[in-house]
Amino acid sequence: MSRVAMKGCRTLAAACLALGAVAGPAFSQAPPTAAPAGLSESVAAVINDEVISTFDLAQRMRLLIATSGIQPTQQNLPQFQREALSGLVDERLQIQELRRVEKEQKIEIVPTDLEVDEQLTEMARENNTNLQQFTNSLAAQGIGIDTLREQIRAQSGWQRWVRGRYGSRLRVGEDQVKAEMERIAAAATRPQYQIAEVFIDAARVGGMEVAVNGAAQLVSQIQQGAPFPAVARQFSASPSAATGGDVGWITAGEMPAEVDAALEQMRPGQLSRPIPVRDGVYIVYLRDRRAGASAVTVSLKQAAIALPQGAPDAEVLAASGRLTDLRGRIRGCETVETEAARAQGVVAGDLGEAELKDLSPAFRTAVEGLSPGQTSEPIRTNVGLHILTVCARGSGGPGAVSKEQIEGRIYGQQLSMIARRYMRDLRTAATIETR
Numbered sequence: 252m253s254r255v256a257m258k259g260c261r262t263l264a265a266a267c268l269a270l271g272a273v274a275g276p277a278f279s280q281a282p283p284t285a286a287p288a289g290l291s292e293s294v295a296a297v298i299n300d301e302v303i304s305t306f307d308l309a310q311r312m313r314l315l316i317a318t319s320g321i322q323p324t325q326q327n328l329p330q331f332q333r334e335a336l337s338g339l340v341d342e343r344l345q346i347q348e349l350r351r352v353e354k355e356q357k358i359e360i361v362p363t364d365l366e367v368d369e370q371l372t373e374m375a376r377e378n379n380t381n382l383q384q385f386t387n388s389l390a391a392q393g394i395g396i397d398t399l400r401e402q403i404r405a406q407s408g409w410q411r412w413v414r415g416r417y418g419s420r421l422r423v424g425e426d427q428v429k430a431e432m433e434r435i436a437a438a439a440t441r442p443q444y445q446i447a448e449v450f451i452d453a454a455r456v457g458g459m460e461v462a463v464n465g466a467a468q469l470v471s472q473i474q475q476g477a478p479f480p481a482v483a484r485q486f487s488a489s490p491s492a493a494t495g496g497d498v499g500w501i502t503a504g505e506m507p508a509e510v511d512a513a514l515e516q517m518r519p520g521q522l523s524r525p526i527p528v529r530d531g532v533y534i535v536y537l538r539d540r541r542a543g544a545s546a547v548t549v550s551l552k553q554a555a556i557a558l559p560q561g562a563p564d565a566e567v568l569a570a571s572g573r574l575t576d577l578r579g580r581i582r583g584c585e586t587v588e589t590e591a592a593r594a595q596g597v598v599a600g601d602l603g604e605a606e607l608k609d610l611s612p613a614f615r616t617a618v619e620g621l622s623p624g625q626t627s628e629p630i631r632t633n634v635g636l637h638i639l640t641v642c643a644r645g646s647g648g649p650g651a652v653s654k655e656q657i658e659g660r661i662y663g664q665q666l667s668m669i670a671r672r673y674m675r676d677l678r679t680a681a682t683i684e685t686r
Contacts, residue, residue, distance in 0.1 A: 296336060296685040298343040303336070310398040311335035317392050319485045320477040327472070330465045333456055334486055336685060342405035344677045349408050360415075361408045370403050371396070413670045421665050423658045431657050441503040443541050444514050447479055447496040449534040452488035459527065466525035466532040473522060479536050488531070490667045496536070510535060549610075549618055550642040551602040552584050554591040557635040570636045573597065574629045577638065583624045584642035604643075614639060 296303040312335045316323050323331060349360045362370075368382070375385035386396045449469060453462040469486060473479055480495025491498050503511050507528040517523060517537045526533040554577055556570040573594055580590045591599035607615060617627040618639050626640040 294686055296340060296683065298340055298683055299347060299681050301343055301347065303339050303343065307339060307398070308332070308335055310395060311339055311402075313392060313394045314389075314398055314402070315485050317389075317394060318481055320481045321469075321472040322475070322477075327468045330468055333461070333465075337455055338402070340678075340683060340685075341674060342402065344674070344681055345405045345409040348677055349412055352412065360412050362404050362411075364400075367400050367404050367407070370407065371400065409670075413673065414666065417669050418666060421662055423661045423665075427661055428654060428657050431661065432654070435502070435657075442515070443500050443502050444537060445500050445539040446498050446514070447483065447536040447538065448489055448491055448498055449479075449483045449487040449496055450489040451486065451532045451534075453531045455488055459532075462532045463525055463527060466534055470522065470525060470534055473534075473536075479522075490663070507533070509533075514540075547607040547619075548604055548645050549607055550584075550604040550644075551614075551618065552587040552599065552640045552642060553602055553637050554581075554587060554594075554597050554599045554640075555635050555637040556596050557598070560633045567631070567636070570596075571629045574636055574638050578626045578628070581626050581638075581640055584640050587640050602639075 292304050292306045294302050295305045295308040312331050315331050315335055321327065321331075346361065352358070353360055371385070372382045375382045378385060380388070389396055389399065449466070451462040451466050451469075453459045456462050456465060465486075469477075469482055473482055480497070483489075483492050483496025486492075487496055489496070503514070506514070509526050509528050510533050513523050513526050513535065514537060517535075517540075519537055519539045521537050523533070523535040523537075526535065554574065556574060558567060558570055574597070577590055577594050577597060581587055588599045591597045607619060610618070611632075613630050613632060614637075617630050618641055621627060621639075621641045623641050623643050627638055630637045630639070
């Protein structure tokens with residue numbers, strides 16, 4: 252069983268305040284930071300008899316600070332320390348599990364040094380530099396390349412193993428896809444939000460009070476200029492952390508009710524306060540919002556005869572007869588203009604695409620039961636008589652989700668849930684002592 256003994260680590264936290272000089276944009280150049288005077292290496296935690304030293308912990312804290320853009324203070328150093336230690340504990344448990352599986356199944360899972368260096372090289376390229384310059388940049392901030400190398404080794408190996416073990420077994424059923432498509436269709440008229448998120452897992456950080464306080468500090472730091480994507484990558488427990496917290500467009504009802512309530516009150520470009528939910532705390536950044544889509548859009552062409560509102564009944568009847576005759580000759584939208592040109596006093600035109608609900612009541616009633624290619628009976632308005640031909644019908648609103656996208660989303664959610672349960676079981680079975 253997991254055994255946790257929490258003790259103070261004030262010396263380490265106080266010494267790490269010296270890191271304030273190097274906090275800033277990810278891997279920016281900064282003056283070298285000397286090791287804190289008087290800080291000797293000792294044991295920070297023991298994971299199944301494997302030691303995490305205070306040096307390991309200080310290095311991970313430095314990496315967190317350098318990549319999050321958050322300026323370290325006396326108030327947020329404990330949060331950096333908790334996050335760094337939680338990450339190191341999880342990674343040690345992952346590597347231990349991978350080594351056990353390798354020995355038991357006689358396979359190779361843990362990435363080799365060459366594979367890790369390939370990922371580091373790609374990371375350096377994304378930062379517009381090469382691996383040596385990238386290494387030097389980390390060293391200038393007091394960070395050894397090995398601390399990043401071991402983080403990549405654990406994360407990459409774990410993803411490889413979980414996907415390899417469970418990915419091929421997962422099956423997204425047609426009923427799941429159908430249910431999700433029906434849910435999306437039912438929610439089509441609800442408000443939609445483009446958001447980014449940070450989720451603080453209360454169980455992972457030591458309780459709801461710690462999670463709320465930590466989230467409040469992160470909100471303050473983001474408001475002071477810390478980049479939201481960098482904060483999400485380092486502190487969020489959500490799968491979206493891998494993409495800097497970016498979630499994309501969601502519909503009201505997809506997030507917990509507390510988050511939905513907050514989004515209703517927010518404006519685009521606004522950052523939320525900490526939002527407590529059942530198992531943690533959310534911070535949400537609202538990029539944009541849009542009204543729900545109409546159920547139906549229609550693309551229309553019309554043929555019309557101009558008649559004033561007070562025209563004699565005989566004129567109206569004659570005009571209606573000409574449009575009825577024209578309606579019988581129209582064979583789809585491509586023939587509207589050609590056939591109208593042969594009829595006396597008839598003008599044809601393209602009305603374009605419109606949401607059904609936005610049409611005038613008379614036009615809406617005339618076309619709501621028509622299929623593409625069909626033409627309405629004559630419609631009387633204040634300016635004349637009209638017939639409408641439906642060129643196309645569709646679902647309103649941008650960003651329609653394909654069946655393949657839905658399958659991918661469900662697959663990713665299932666795999667993420669399995670990985671979280673796997674880690675929970677490893678923590679429960681482990682002997683974890685922090686000092």
